[in-house]
Amino acid sequence: MKTLFVSYRVTDLDRSLDFYTALGYVELGRVDLGAGARLVILNFPGEPAASLELVHRPGDGPVDVGSGFDHLAIQVDILATTLETLTEAGLEPGPAQHPGGPHGPKTSWLTxxxxxxxxxxxxPPGHADSITAADFA
Incomplete structure (x- = not known):
């Protein structure tokens, strides 16, 4: 088994598409579910398959993220460059942080x-492209 993608229900599909395309995602395709409901499948350029699905069901009312969801993590090549690009695109990423100390990963948050x-x-240089069992050895 493997994880295929994460799926978010969104309140305003156009607004969410503007946000996620500014973040760097591209649209792979759409599925019309009827009654105004749609799915939009996204990925980052270079990814071999879908990695994010936006689900728009206007009849269900506004999205309430609530307390059960925490976050989506996205790997970037150079955080400083990414933050500059996102800011220029009108997004508001937070400052760079070093939660694992100066030799650990660099992170930033946006909503x-x-x-x-x-x-x-x-x-950090030499780290695998994700969290692996080696991170817990």
Whole structure:
């Protein structure tokens, strides 16, 4: 088994698409579910498959992120460059942080239009492209 993608329900599809495309996602396709409901499938350029699905069901009312969801983590190559690009695109990422100390990952946070939190992560040189069992050895 493997994880395919994460799926977010969004209140305003156009506003969310503007946000996620400014973040760097591109649209792979759409599915019309009827009654104004739609799915939009996204990924980052270079990813082999979908990584994010936006679900718009206007009949369900506004999204309430609530207390059960924490965040989506996205790997970036160079955090400082990413923060500059996102700021120029009108997004508001937070400052760079070093939660693991000076030799650990660099991170920053931003929030999408519905309140979903996103963590941007730049791994230190030589680190695997994700968290692995080696991080807990």
């Amino acid at each position: 999408d239009p519905d309140g979903y939190r996103i963590e941007l992560v730049e791994w």
